[in-house]
Amino acid sequence: MDNFDSISLLNIMLINKRKLFSQLVSDCSIPVIVKQTNDEAYGGYYSKRNYPSNCRIEINSLDNIAHDIVSLLHEQVHYRHENENCRCMNRSCRTLAEYHAYKEGLQAAIKLGNKDIIKETILLIQGQAEKNFTNSHRTAAKKVMRLKLWQKALKWLDT
Ligand SMILES: [Zn+2]
Numbered sequence: 672m673d674n675f676d677s678i679s680l681l682n683i684m685l686i687n688k689r690k691l692f693s694q695l696v697s698d699c700s701i702p703v704i705v706k707q708t709n710d711e712a713y714g715g716y717y718s719k720r721n722y723p724s725n726c727r728i729e730i731n732s733l734d735n736i737a738h739d740i741v742s743l744l745h746e747q748v749h750y751r752h753e754n755e756n757c758r759c760m761n762r763s764c765r766t767l768a769e770y771h772a773y774k775e776g777l778q779a780a781i782k783l784g785n786k787d788i789i790k791e792t793i794l795l796i797q798g799q800a801e802k803n804f805t806n807s808h809r810t811a812a813k814k815v816m817r818l819k820l821w822q823k824a825l826k827w828l829d830t
């Protein structure tokens with residue numbers, strides 16, 4: 672493949688990811704607000720408790736469409752679990768909620784079958800697990816990395 676072909680292929684992949692993001696946003700049953708903050712550690716936000724009449728997902732866009740998709744998949748799990756009254760919600764400890772969101776976010780990425788999105792999800796989970804302080808995100812990320820699902824995801828990086 673010559674240089675031009677590889678560049679246009681990359682563009683097609685980028686356009687497809689943008690389309691996918693728009694599709695995920697329009698399929699979402701609550702509003703998705705895309706913001707840009709300078710905080711790279713902030714991926715997104717979902718809370719019905721804090722905004723009972725204004726339930727929404729916020730995504731911190733980092734000019735990396737794979738990152739934005741991964742953040743959206745993660746927040747959608749929180750939203751779905753709250754709607755389904757999952758036992759992870761309405762607890763003071765967030766570890767189970769984050770575990771569910773990382774695990775199902777990874778499952779969703781694998782289901783989409785897009786290597787960049789799977790890779791971004793892996794980076795997100797690894798980044799949380801490598802934090803040098805303990806919080807619910809780190810505990811949850813480490814737990815996901817012990818699943819068979821994690822090995823399945825890592826195999827995508829070799830393809
Ligand atoms: Zn849950």
Ligand SMILES: [Zn+2]
Nearest residue numbers: 745749769772
């Ligand atoms: Zn979360």
